[in-house]
Structure formats: C-alpha cells, structure tokens
Amino acid sequence: MAPNRTILILQxxxxxxxxxxxxxxxxxxxxxLPWMLGALTxxxxxxxSGLPLRGPQRIRGVVVAVIGVLLGASFTPALIGQAGAWxxxxxGLLAYLALSLxxxxxxxxxxxxxxRPTAFLAAMPGGLTEMIELAEAAxxxxxKVILAQSLRIVTTIALIALWFRVVQGLAVGQAPLKAGFAxxxxRDMGWLAGAALVGTGIGLWLRLPAPTLLGPMLVSALLHLTAITESAPPGELVIAAQVILGTLLGCRFTGIRAAALLPALALSLGATLVMLAIALGFALSLQALTGQSADQLLLAYAPGGLTEMSLVALALQAEVAFVAAHHVLRILVVIVAAPLLFRLWQR
Structure with missing residues (x-):
C-alpha cells in the first residue's frame, strides 16, 4: 500500500x-442530536487544533443514501395529500430568501x-458545493465563501436544536429509530438496500440537487406510500451514518486556525441569527394562513443543509416531507437564480 494511501486511511x-x-x-x-452534533463538535x-484529520469523503454518498432512505420512510399517503396546501x-419561502439577501x-x-462577489455568495443560502463552484467562476x-457557508450550516443546526430543546422544551435527542438489525x-432489508442503490442511480441520472439523498428518499417514499415495506433502516446503521456525517462536517475546518475561525464564527453567528429571526417572523405570520405550526415552518425555512435539517425534523417527529420539500425548493431556486442575480447585481 502506498504511503500516502496509508496516511489517508490513518487520518x-x-x-x-x-x-x-x-x-x-x-x-x-x-x-x-447527540451523534451528529457530538461528532461535528x-x-x-x-x-x-491542528490534528491531522480528514473526513472519509469516499463513503459520504453511502452515508447520505442511508439517511435518504430513512427520511423516505416518513412519507405517508395522508401527508402527501396535503402537498397542494403548501x-x-x-x-413565503421565496420572499424570505429575498429579504435575507x-x-x-x-x-x-x-x-x-x-x-462584492464574496459577500453575495457568502450570503446566498445554497448548497456548499454549488456556492464554491460559483465563487470560483466569479x-x-x-x-471565505467556504467558511461562511460551512459555519452557516453548523450554527443553524446548533441554534435550532438548542431553540427547541431549551426554549420550546421539546425532546431533540436521537431521532426515533424503529428497529435494529435483529x-x-x-425481505425488508433487501427493499431498503435496493432503495439506496436504485435511488442513488436515479438521482445521479436526473442530476438532482443532493442526488445521493433525494434519489434514495424518493424511492424509499414510493415503497412506503405503496406499503411494499413499512420498515426503516436499522438503528445501528442510522447512528453510524449520523456520526460519519458529523465527522465530515467537522473535518471541513481542517487547516483553519483558531485566530481566523473566531472572527468568522462571530460574523456567521450574527448572519445566522438574522436569518433565523426573519424565518421565525415568517413562521409566526404564516402559521394561521398555511395551517402549519410555527415550529414546522421554522424548520422548513431555517438556512441549514437539506440532510441536516431533515434529520432535525425527524428527531422532532415533524412532517419530514414538508420540511424536505421546502429545502429542496430553496436549493433549486438558489442554483437557478444565483448566477442570474449575481450578473444583474454586478451590473
């Protein structure tokens, strides 16, 4: 085994x-959210601190696919019947994004x-990969864009979890797990594994945003909506997936010194608090009109990652489909609109 390969495995x-x-x-x-937030922290x-850490990027797709299958298990016919009311x-989400920018x-x-370009792309609440590509092109x-986007996701997850745990007094612990391997x-294991594999292929073929999450989630949702299976991925696998996801997020800060991180963290915390305050305002204003609770709307509008915010929704036993649909729309809007808006703004 080559030395650099050995070093990578050790890291x-x-x-x-x-x-x-x-x-x-x-x-x-x-x-x-102990397993994800603990690993991340x-x-x-x-x-x-300078430890030679590197996240296991090669298995990220597998990890996210497991979470996608888990989220798809939360879809029910009754819930999908409400989609027209969303x-x-x-x-409101589109207005919230515009005001935040x-x-x-x-x-x-x-x-x-x-x-100007850095401020625009740091403020845009899109996916990290897409924002990096736009930053390089612009x-x-x-x-700075990587740091701002990474810290936004991290601080959003932490603040949302603390809000519901401390302020709302809700149990935001480990997401409810239906069963273990035993x-x-x-038969159910086969269906769930198939959802992960086939869904990943479909997501990549259709070029969906977050394909390894959305593809398996859609196939899993179809299996559960048609009652082919009522099972979710085993609890041990879900815990492992959350640990790996948190580890990958935490390793994004490799090479960043504390002296540079603290000012960026303060700026990101301020920006995230502004976005969450606006989201809360929209949630309180729209709850009567939409028939959704303010808590549900806050989760749907919070500027975190699709995978992470869906896990928070699952831990709170909220309507995962509602929350995930809004985050998918946010990512799609940002991917399509960000380059156009940036060119107009530059002019």
Missing amino acids: NTLALVIGTAGGGLFWWLHMP ATMIGAV ALSFA VILIPLFRRLGGFD RADVP DLAW
Whole structure:
C-alpha cells in the first residue's frame, strides 16, 4: 500500500474515532442530536487544533443514501395529500430568501469587509458545493465563501436544536429509530438496500440537487406510500451514518486556525441569527394562513443543509416531507437564480 494511501486511511480512522467519541459523549450528556452534533463538535475542535484529520469523503454518498432512505420512510399517503396546501408557504419561502439577501449582503460587506462577489455568495443560502463552484467562476474569495457557508450550516443546526430543546422544551435527542438489525426481516432489508442503490442511480441520472439523498428518499417514499415495506433502516446503521456525517462536517475546518475561525464564527453567528429571526417572523405570520405550526415552518425555512435539517425534523417527529420539500425548493431556486442575480447585481 502506498504511503500516502496509508496516511489517508490513518487520518480517516482518527477522524472517525474522535467523531464517535464526541457522539458518545453528547449521547451520555443527553445533548440534542447527540451523534451528529457530538461528532461535528469533537472533530471541528480537533481540526482547528491542528490534528491531522480528514473526513472519509469516499463513503459520504453511502452515508447520505442511508439517511435518504430513512427520511423516505416518513412519507405517508395522508401527508402527501396535503402537498397542494403548501403553495402559500412556498411563496413565503421565496420572499424570505429575498429579504435575507437584502439584509445579509451589506452585513458581510460592512462587518466582514468582503468584496462584492464574496459577500453575495457568502450570503446566498445554497448548497456548499454549488456556492464554491460559483465563487470560483466569479473570482470571489473562495476560502471565505467556504467558511461562511460551512459555519452557516453548523450554527443553524446548533441554534435550532438548542431553540427547541431549551426554549420550546421539546425532546431533540436521537431521532426515533424503529428497529435494529435483529428486528428487520431479510425481505425488508433487501427493499431498503435496493432503495439506496436504485435511488442513488436515479438521482445521479436526473442530476438532482443532493442526488445521493433525494434519489434514495424518493424511492424509499414510493415503497412506503405503496406499503411494499413499512420498515426503516436499522438503528445501528442510522447512528453510524449520523456520526460519519458529523465527522465530515467537522473535518471541513481542517487547516483553519483558531485566530481566523473566531472572527468568522462571530460574523456567521450574527448572519445566522438574522436569518433565523426573519424565518421565525415568517413562521409566526404564516402559521394561521398555511395551517402549519410555527415550529414546522421554522424548520422548513431555517438556512441549514437539506440532510441536516431533515434529520432535525425527524428527531422532532415533524412532517419530514414538508420540511424536505421546502429545502429542496430553496436549493433549486438558489442554483437557478444565483448566477442570474449575481450578473444583474454586478451590473
């Protein structure tokens, strides 16, 4: 085995050991979303401290596919029947995104000292990969965009979890797991594995945003809506997936020094608080009109990642389909509109 390959395996192993320890510690302390947030926190601290950590990127697709199958298991015919009533909350989401940009771009410009392209792409609540590609094309400061987008996702997850745990008094712990490996029939395991494999292929073929999540989620939803299976992925596998996902998020901070992270964290915290405050305002205003609770709308509008916010919704036993649909719409709108808006804004 080549030395660089051996080093990579050791770095991956060290990151996963630290992530698992952090998840176990958060679970022992009864913290919100313990396995994901614990792994994220532990590996982020290790990465910033200079430990040679590297996230296991090669298995990320498998991990996200498992979570996609889990989320698809939450779809029910009764829930899908309400989809037509979501149009008003979709419209509110678009207004929320526009208002957030109007406020956040000047914030990044004045408080962060970002140039115009960097401020625009740092404020845009899209997917990290898409924003990096746009930043490179626009000749923006790519490291600043990566840091702003990564910290937005991390701080959103943490603040949302703490809001529901501390302010609302709700149990935001481990997402409810229906069964372990020993409780699942081989037939159900086969259907769930097929949903992950076939769904991933469909997602990549259709070029969906977050294809390894959305593809398996859609196939899993179809299986559950048609009652072909009523099972979810085994609990042990879901815990492992959340630990790996948290580890991958924490390892994004490798190579970033604490001196550079603290000012960026303060700016990101401020920007995230602004977005969450706007989201809460929209949620309170629209709950009577949409028939959805303010909590549900807040989860749908919160500027976190699709995978992570869907897991938070699952942990709160909220309507995962409603929350996921809004985050998919947000990502699609950002992917399509961001380049057009940027060109107009530059002019």
